Amino acid sequence: MAVMMDAEALTVFMREVFDQVADDFAVDHVGEGEITMRLLTANKHLRPGGTISGPSMFALADVAAYLVTLSQIGPQALAVTTNCSIDFMRKPAAGAHLIAKAQLLKLGKLLSVTDVLIYSEGLDKPVARASLTYAIPPKPLS
């Protein structure tokens, strides 16, 4: 599985198609079927009690699964999440970035499946895990 889009290409793409949220995320590293990226935690991601909201963790897992899929198939803005299962395991630190390490487990013609572990920067153990399925739009007949 050769990388078709690297960290820079994915960052440019994210800015083009998801301008509203592109400032929230940074791509750290792209490898063969894997990506490391982060949520640049800001006030809007926090919850009372000093932690990061579930939807913010979901959003990070979702964008990581999306981008690692695109890193292998190229820019397909219309790929859509069809399923996500997520376990929240520990409370992230409020003041720290979240780091997602995503691995593409399957890349089929129609579906991709990605596993994601989410870490709170500075902690050893993952704060959440997620698995996501993306539906890949069929290629137009040429």
Next chain:
Amino acid sequence: MAVMMDAEALTVFMREVFDQVADDFAVDHVGEGEITMRLLTANKHLRPGGTISGPSMFALADVAAYLVTLSQIGPQALAVTTNCSIDFMRKPAAGAHLIAKAQLLKLGKLLSVTDVLIYSEGLDKPVARASLTYAIPPKPLS
């Protein structure tokens, strides 16, 4: 399962503990082990292509499962989501509110399990389904 917190009490509670997002949601109806609530769709919830983002649908499912649990046990701000499985089935209309109908399937001492169907206002068929587990903090010994 008598209702301990009704729509008004849940709305007041949501405003107290989640002030950042309370403007996004409205509680329409609370029954025995069930709630109907909505996401007041705004620009920040949209995605290019005229649809509502996955994290916004997740956030609605999450708050519905939280509030239907609290409607039965009273105000326990510290209940936390431990697991969510969500299927995205259809594209919601960008200009419409999302409506969640949540049903509490189990209310144990330690865990609650809730099923949620999400509708795009004006459409018959659900746009997403989710099931969520909440961990309920143990009661302090008195």
Next chain:
Amino acid sequence: MAVMMDAEALTVFMREVFDQVADDFAVDHVGEGEITMRLLTANKHLRPGGTISGPSMFALADVAAYLVTLSQIGPQALAVTTNCSIDFMRKPAAGAHLIAKAQLLKLGKLLSVTDVLIYSEGLDKPVARASLTYAIPPKPLS
């Protein structure tokens, strides 16, 4: 969504393609996008402590989602489960049949999504819930 295969047709089909397990299950009722069926609980489904095994409940949810999908699209032996999320909520009675009530939430060209509630015969509240995605094989070009 008209019914293409009724309870009798599904029972015959199940016997043809899954002869090994057909004796374990009975179809009680088929409606538009819904099915009620049961696991005929036998010794092999039990666990010490007087309950029914998780894999037996999974198997019932899986066959219910499969058959309710086929009830709408006709006999497609090659439809395959791609995802299942299941919550085990209560302990089923060891001596009772399990009853699954499944509802087709989405029937697309490529994927179906089904919600299943599993009951222990004689108890009011569900013992498990599951949601399953089936991949539907593309129709051959004719």
Next chain:
Amino acid sequence: MAVMMDAEALTVFMREVFDQVADDFAVDHVGEGEITMRLLTANKHLRPGGTISGPSMFALADVAAYLVTLSQIGPQALAVTTNCSIDFMRKPAAGAHLIAKAQLLKLGKLLSVTDVLIYSEGLDKPVARASLTYAIPPKPLS
């Protein structure tokens, strides 16, 4: 996380409490928070079309998550699965054993969370992935 039960202790335990299915599984290796085990594929696990049934893969994931939890907390027959999410990604070979590699992601007082990858012996890529939550019975007050 020191290992409290090794492969031999887990095998003996499995035979004591799950005698009906103990012949189906073998424990290959136990490490700190991880286990490798296999389904000794037999005729009853197969499906027409030359593959292994979904419930058999579920059963393997379930027992792997159970045993890796017990490897850390000792013999607690009453731990129960509360949730499983499983993705079926590829078709296993009918004649091959299935190998599960499970990793304990969280071991709390009340819940454990385990990730499992399932391989068909001889193939590189996983045929399924699963994540499971077990509820751990509270320790009796002494």
